[in-house]
């Protein structure tokens with residue numbers, strides 16, 4: 001062995017790249033350990049603009065902001081940082097207005113871009129401001145939670161909440177790129193990691209049995225934040241989402257994008273009835289996926305064995321699989337499924353599984369069967 005190489009650090013792993021193919025709105029998802037500290041070089045190749053506003057929150061900013069700011073400065077970018085209070089409350093028109101003011105303070109113009117450094121709230125809000133400031137400027141996503149990496153940062157749906165409904169004011173505005181650094185998950189609280197795993201499991205159920213098998217075989221590694229297992233799970237999840245968004249950017253009626261809502265009709269009903277308190281989004285999705293699997297069995301679409309496998313994996317991931325005694329009554333939850341935006345013309349619309357790895361949209365589920373699933377979801 002050449003002694004001069006004996007203390008050399010291991011060669012960096014090559015990036016994993018996924019293309020979201022949308023014509024002139026196409027973009028790349030780059031997954032690479034340590035990419036946060038090298039973003040300047042990537043951005044310099046991506047954009048001519050050199051002015052940016054980095055939007056983050058007070059939890060994430062202090063952790064990853066300094067390395068990012070250094071990299072931006074070293075590569076000739078100028079800009080400033082907006083650190084917002086953490087939590088869903090930041091997804092408001094008031095905070096959007098605050099960010100427009102910050103964009104003017106930073107003298108951003110149509111060639112500038114916004115950089116979202118954080119979870120889904122920061123990504124959705126920053127994307128909304130980018131979609132509307134000067135009729136639309138570029139933005140890039142640097143997600144720091146597993147849920148944002150595999151779901152919220154990809155797809156171009158951007159929004160703020162209205163007091164009457166979540167994500168009610170928004171746009172389709174695709175990012176110019178998504179940069180994912182699996183190392184940042186080292187700082188993610190365990191509960192949030194598990195909530196992100198709910199969306200990872202969702203991709204296996206909705207689209208890919210082999211991926212479901214992979215998650216099942218690697219669940220302990222994923223829970224221990226094994227970097228290889230996590231990178232592989234993120235890559236596959238993003239690849240599935242990228243393919244579906246590429247086929248159906250705007251969720252047309254009958255298009256495949258609706259399948260990404262597997263478990264979400266139930267989850268949104270739970271979240272709405274509980275005023276977004278109690279369960280994290282991923283936890284509500286976990287319960288919703290178990291209920292959707294059970295409804296699939298009731299409709300004779302899915303075998304009980306497959307539904308049990310889905311439930312067992314969700315449970316192994318440390319996620320809830322049933323409603324708790326203090327949760328809202330079934331009648332209230334059932335009524336909320338009708339208000340969900342996926343119920344069209346008063347008809348209940350569900351994404352149901354016909355196998356592990358295959359899903360379809362159904363709007364012919366009898367109301368009494370859908371109602372009973374809420375009772376069944378307590379045992």
Ligand code: GLY
Pocket residue numbers: 151152153154155156157158
């Ligand atoms: N921004 C999330 C999505 O488009 O699905």
